[in-house]
Amino acid sequence: MEGKPGITFNQLAKVAEHFGRGVLFFLESEPVQPERIHTPAFRTLANQKPELSIKVKSLIERVEKQRTVYLALRDELENPDLTEFSPPDLPQNAPQAAADIARVWLGLNDVNDFETYRSAVEAQGILVFRSNGYNGKWQIAKESPILGFTLYAEDCPVIVIKKQQSEARQSFTLMHELGHLLLHRISSIDDENDMHSRLGYEREANEFAGLMLVPDTFLQKIDDTARPRHVDQYDDWLKGCRRDWGVSTEVILRRLLDSGRLSQQQYAAYRRWHAGLQVPQLDGGSRAYRSREPIHIFGDTFVRAVLGALSRRRITLSKASNYLDGLKINDLHQLEKHYAGL
Structure with missing residues (x-):
């Protein structure tokens, strides 16, 4: 700065928004302490993929905040339907046996699709988010090589899946990330190369996913x-x-x-x-069912926790809207009707 004209407040606000921070963050006089800003899970992912874009890093932080919201709602509601994460002990170096145990743990049937796999994983106390197809704060950009990531936590892990053209590919990514949770008990972030890797933890997660599916x-x-x-x-x-x-x-x-x-x-x-196939790129699609988008992004478990807290007046309409991707009040009421079967 050195006595020269500095940037305006609005410009500073844009810089803060770019990095997912508030303006006051840049006005603090004390040195930045990374361990106070980022969780161990975030630092694990950043170390695995140092080239992560600002948008992906911001998404990881946003997911962590949603997880904190969910845990607060779960503790507040004391709802027995909101299961705590209690993973099975899987044998090491025995992939077939590990997958067999995990399939029983999830209660999988012989006929499945992405939604049934997702529901089975969520039923075991794991949040499963899926990025949306619109350019916004919950999107993993189409050009990004990242296909999914896992935030490990003993009380409630989170798996995030990139929305893809084929739901079958999403199913594999989901089971790959579940492999990291159950076999390795770690946070992990994975791209296209990881899904075909024959080395280390990625090979084990790929083998586990194949045997699960x-x-x-x-x-x-x-x-x-x-x-x-x-x-x-x-x-x-x-x-x-x-x-x-x-x-x-x-x-x-x-x-x-x-x-x-x-x-x-x-x-x-x-x-x-x-x-070599030319796969047509789909656009964002219609938003005629905007009220149900939070279900596609955050999953049934998270949405039910928010609506449950709202119905018991533990949170306001404004907070519920904020937790559900900024859903407008009218759309929020439509979502309530959807769950009520109206």
Whole structure:
């Protein structure tokens, strides 16, 4: 500054907003202490991916604040339906056994999709957020390589999934992040490369996800003699399995590869073919059901906690709106009616 004209208050406010801070943060005279600003989970993710954008870092902080809100509401409501996280003890170096135990713990059936997987995970005391498709504070940008992250906590972990074109891919990301929670008990942030890694914790999380989504009993339903000669027909060959299990063709092929029923050449050929497909990019879509967007973003568990606190007058309409992505009062009432079945 040195006696020269400084930036205006409005300019400072914009700088603060860019970094997810209030203006007063930049007016503090004391040195910044990182350990007071960021949680251990945040620092873990930042160390794993030092190149994280400001938007992703701000999203992580925002998720942590929502988790704090949820815990306060859960303690206030004393609702037995809001389950506390109590993970099973999974055997190490025994991926099939670990996945079998986890599937029983989640109570999974033979037919699933992303929403049933999400509901099963939430029922075990884990919050599952999904970024929305609109440019805003709850979006992971389409161009970002980040597909999901996990904030580990003993009382209530959070899994965040990037909204993708295919819900089957979201299912794999969800189970990959669940693997980090149950097997490694750590916070983790993952991109496209991590979802195909053959090293360390990422390899274990990928193997766990594959076994969770396609256990050996599922593989027995696939007829190898019916496998087409050309990889561009694999999607049709596995269409019924993909629909029932809520997974992508690639996940099934990877399981067949690991089981010795598919060659590396066939698997690689399919991936090359699929990578060359031109997938149409969808726009943000219609916001005709704006009142239900908080369910898609924060999940049923979080939304029910907020509405429960509102109905018992533990929080105001203004706070409920703030917790639910700035939902307008009229939309908030529509959301209440949706849960009331009206």
